[in-house]
Amino acid sequence: MLFQGVLTKMKSEFSEPIQYFLNLENDFINLNQLLNKKIGLSFVKYQCLNCGNDREIYRQGFCKSCFFEVPQAADWIMKPELSTAHLDKEDRDLEYEKRMQLQPHIVYLANSSNIKVGVTRKSQVPTRWIDQGAHEAIEIVEVPNRYLAGVTEVALKEHISDKTNWRKMLTNNAVDEDLKKYRSELSQFIPEETKQYFIDENEETHLHFPVEQYPDKVKSLSLKKTPEYSGVLKGIKGQYLIFEDSTVFNIRANEGLVVDISVG
Incomplete structure (x- = not known):
């Protein structure tokens, strides 16, 4: 074929x-x-x-x-804290930016090569975790826009990695971790403006790859x-x-x- x-x-x-x-x-x-x-x-x-x-x-x-030129490659994609649609301020295409940024976002912990913090649109759960090769993940915060997710991630990554070691992920050397425990320990570092959005009742999601x-x-x-x-x-x-x-x-x-x- x-x-x-x-x-x-x-x-x-x-x-x-x-x-x-x-x-x-x-x-x-x-x-x-x-x-x-x-x-x-x-x-x-x-x-x-x-x-x-x-x-x-x-x-x-x-x-x-x-x-x-395209809004799909703007800096706020990789750095959510740079989002400005909630201020009605355009970066490259305000209509697109409002559509993408002004919707529920999740700050999460995922374990692929190591435990890392990340951000994704709620509609992209668990797709985002699959794309990262994470074998387990858990939500920490659910906020109404991308900017708030970004500032939360910035605060948390002072205490935990925001990077995946792709080589380690592909050799499957990561060990299972208690993500609920990590979430509880990191909760004290969530910024004041997003503390009200903290999630503490849900369980880990486990992913199995072919x-x-x-x-x-x-x-x-x-x-x-x-x-x-x-x-x-x-x-x-x-x-x-x-x-x-x-x-x-x-x-x-x-x-x-x-x-x-x-x-x-």
Whole structure:
């Protein structure tokens, strides 16, 4: 079988185990069904996710000019504390920013390589945790907008990491932790303006990924540097495909690349 399309973030479905899908222009592939099969990946060209032109991808699936123009790549995406829609103040596109920022957001703890604090829209739970490869997670605070989530995260990350070690996540070396205990200990550091939104009654969410073999030492594949690769698919975790020879391929980091995908 041969498929072709521009890579975008894998879709996922929270189940036992998590189901992964690749949405191409003319095909919708259930990647779980490709486990233990030989997969070939070939770079064809670039296709910016905004303008659609064959320009080298700069970041997040966008060419350089689009990256610095589109609201989907603005600084508040990575730094929620920079959100300004609640002040009716535009960054790049106020209508888009109001739609994204002025909705319920969750501040959470997730355990992938280590325990980290993060922010996501409530509608993205548990998708955000799946994308990070977290095997357990728990909500700390639910606030009405992105700005309040951001200032809460800024306060908490003085006491706990906000980064994931992706190599450790992919070798599955993380140990189970008592996230309710961590949440209780961190509650004292929640800013005054968001203390009223603290959550303390819910349980951990546990996530199980479709992985049959974890790599001992990961080798990262970049199709820009190695335009052709083939290997036996042994697992999917976060936004990574894991192959039998310990090669891992980050779909998210290769958004905007048009690829040929062969199976079998």
